[in-house]
Amino acid sequence: MKLAYYIKKNSLKDDIRVSRLLDTLRDGGCLLYDVLSRDGLEDGTEALLSIGGDGTFLSAARVAAPAGVPVLGVQLGRLGFLSENSPEQVAEALLAGTYEVELRSLLMVRPECGLPRGMSPFALNEFSVTRISASMLGVDVTVGDNDLPTYWADGLLVATSTGSTAYALSAGGPICTPDTSLHIIAPVSPHNLNLRPLIVPKEAPVTVVPHSRDGMVNLSIDNSSFRVPSGTRIEVSEAPFPLKRIKLGNSSFFDALRTRLLWGADVRNNNGN
8 A cells, every 4th residue: 555644844754653553554565655745646556545634634635635635633632623634544454455445625816916835725514704904905806697795803704614613613603514515605704793604615616805904815725824915716626626525434523522522511511330
């Protein structure tokens, strides 16, 4: 089995858990090499190991998704919602073949001013525009041919179902299972009492035009960002390909909600103890 591995945090390269994982896979007959960009992926690569936390997984997804290479998250970070598997679980599952590949929808973001050189237009979690100073934004949004009321807020985001547990959750959006075919439009700290997060079909194109008295706004695509001029037209749509994510047999979205986000945590749920 030919595997690439992606390590964003240099200190992890000397972590004993990483060394043990890679040695175990090599001993099991796997061919391994490290990669930092899409151009570094070799032909015949069967999977990319994202070693670190969820931020590393987002970066690894941008490397692997366009090439159709599945990504497996190895948890060495803090939250572990996308990278949920311990190194020991990963080695055992890969060598035994006890895993499956699921598809996760991606966003494609196209600002009319273009993207900085080398920046990917694809997002697994969300796209957002946010203010750069104390002045709030006025954000015009169109879904298909339908104009929405202007959002007055610190910003606005468009999230995938995967991203419903990321920035969109903090913005008051709903929790969605990753296989749900939708996008979430949510204002960030809105100054409208009657504009709430909105769910739209993922097939519907979304156009966002932010306006700011500062003349510039911050545009983010997952964990990458840059500034664009006020009034920039930004087209957001479903990417033409999904992310292939490797899921181990014991993985459960609802268990992750309970253990990592403490979903439903309540002293009354302790069975009387």
